[in-house]
Amino acid sequence: MLAEADGRFLDVRHEPDDPRGQADRTLRLRRLGKLGDMGLATERAPGVWELSERLEPTLREMGERGDIIRTMQKALRAEGAERDPMSFAIHDAAPATPIVGRVIDKNLSDELGEELTLVVDGIDGRTHHVVGIDPVRVAETRVGSIVEIGPPDSAGRPSDRAIASIAEGSVYRPSRHLEQARFEGRVPGGDYDGFVASHVRRLEALHRAGIVERIDADQWRIPKDFTTRAAAHDAGRGGWANVRILSSFDLERQVGADGATWLDRRLVGDAMSDLVPAGFGEQVREAMEQRRERLIEQGDATRRSDGRVSYRRNLIATLQEREVARVGAELAATKSSPFRAAADGEKVSRMFTGTVQLSSGKFAIVEKSHEFTLVPWRPGIERRLGREVTGVVQGGSVSWQLGRNRGPEL
Template sequence: MGLATEHAPGVWELSERMEPTLREMGERSDIIRNMHKALKADGLERDPMTFHIHDGPPEAPVTGRIVDKYLSDELGENLTIVVDGIDGRTHHVAGIDPARVEDARIGSVVEIGPPDTTQRPSDRTIAAITEDGVYRPSRHLERAKFEGRVPGGDYEGYVDAHVRRLEALRRAGIAERIDAGQWRIPEDFESRAVAYDAGRNRQASVRVLSVLDLEKQIGADGATWLDRRLVSPDASDLAPAGFGHQMREALDQRREHHVEHGDATRQQNGRVFYRRNLLATLRDREVVRVGAEMAANKTLPFRAATDGETVSGKFTGTVQLTSGKFAIVEKSHEFTLVPWRPVIDRQLGREVMGVVQGGSVSWQLGRQRGLGL
């Protein structure tokens, strides 16, 4: 192991790396033992040679089902997640923000990847407004009013949000405030802003692809993760063993489910064709069913929102469906279910308004919205 050197017969020098190395080996052994235990509890056996213990966020996205998750520290600030991957490997990833997986449970399908280092829309806007290295909020306000693209018409709040972003970057030494109405913006402003965010955000990015396990997705009436895989039939990332193999079997069973229920047809040559707009059809079907069930326990009737419709009312809560998480929006005489987005969580109990567009909602929340900052 290179942790001890014999200088003379019976005379040894121990490496200064001995203690941390042995401690790391002990921790690794504990991790492998816990991974075995979690897999066994789920009725699974995996070759330890396929175990991948990540020292930080994965360099490439890891997709699979959660077989274990537990607190990484005594303060409860971070989670460790064990993922049975579609790549045939079992991944151990520590340092996950609990808020990012609060809807996920054992069996849920997730994608864990590198930290999100995408450029903020606000930084692109600041760079575009800057003239001769100077950003002027007054100039920005004029242009925003001229273009008229600010949801809710809160132009002052829109510009103020960009100024708050510059305040944060000023403290990082990236932007400089000349006076109350002018900011000095460096030529490499955008790249430095991205680097600043990347340095602050060292946690892995997490997407919950399905709160349901594979077995429940096979017979579900909503739009599942399996359906999204079926309509984009690239299976090159599915390993022939482990969870990748189970995924292939589940896709076959889900395909048969659609054929049996008239949502797909099989030709004589064996090819399967799905109904047009399969995902939207399944989603709408589930929303109508769940809405009717909820109406039976409420004093309000349910009405399904249509694409292109403007919905408004009080945001009273959320409901988790197979097709995703939906917001409950109530009026005095009816309620509806619309796709949820994190941006409206702060509006719980308040009046909201948005436009339903292609399975999503463009919320018009004015100053509260944050406008992608």
């Protein structure tokens, strides 16, 4: 009908003689009636309709929204859950207010693999569909993880900073980047080609935005203010959401864990007011009650005569130390060196050999020739895998330094 309209006006007054034409006209009239109910078409005279200029974009957006809703319903059914579609929240950009919930789906948003979409069953009683997620930030996020998704970070992408640092004379060469990556050996999994290809895909996206220029297959012209313009481009598109993994363990595993869980931190902080008594919010409330009883059973909490519960002093640190000691002992049984827990305030200078995921969080395995220890992991240290790292353990965390004697703190 759009193709046949004359200046957005469609004349369906004439009734064809053949049955097929009559049936087609009937279908058009029925469709025009539906579009009229939607405010996308208006009958200006009997049999003469004006099609709205918003017709195509509106229908396309509605079709995309319908696809999103079906995707969300499918993800919920896979988890054995049902939610009213009226509770669905579809975000076209990073949410202005942080969302906390359980990841129930994770998939690519585009064919270039530059962005991810997360579907999150929130503690606010709503199911959220969030696009524009940096794949690097959620590489370890899986279905069942508890996450917080908030407004974009002000800092630019690490990939943009890497491109700027590799560029020579305002020219970035993927072949040079590949050579350096292989020399430094910092790419997890050793997929150097895929690592560099992801940077090229970023440049292709920025090329479409007019920020960089492709000279040939192995040369890209980078402006002097590349990182600033790239960050401004992201901000103009709403920016990448800031995603923080609160727990890699689901609620059931957290209830029975011997470490410091997300549930424990909520219990200590007496955080209940943000839990809507429906959907995942109700599940979290029930899990917190179960976890509280578990802590009472193992002597880490006490129920007072007034019914209130008191928790062991330094509960989080105690639970974390307990879990680290257990896991350290288990790892020692598979290694040729013993485990030793790092003391608070101790300076650690050892070889970073791997990571382990605990209910208390992610920990780095650092080793010397005669022993190893586990220390809290921080973003950025993965680039030092297989190399010596230095840091100071303090207050259940660690301040890492990149390099033996110098380097920026993380």
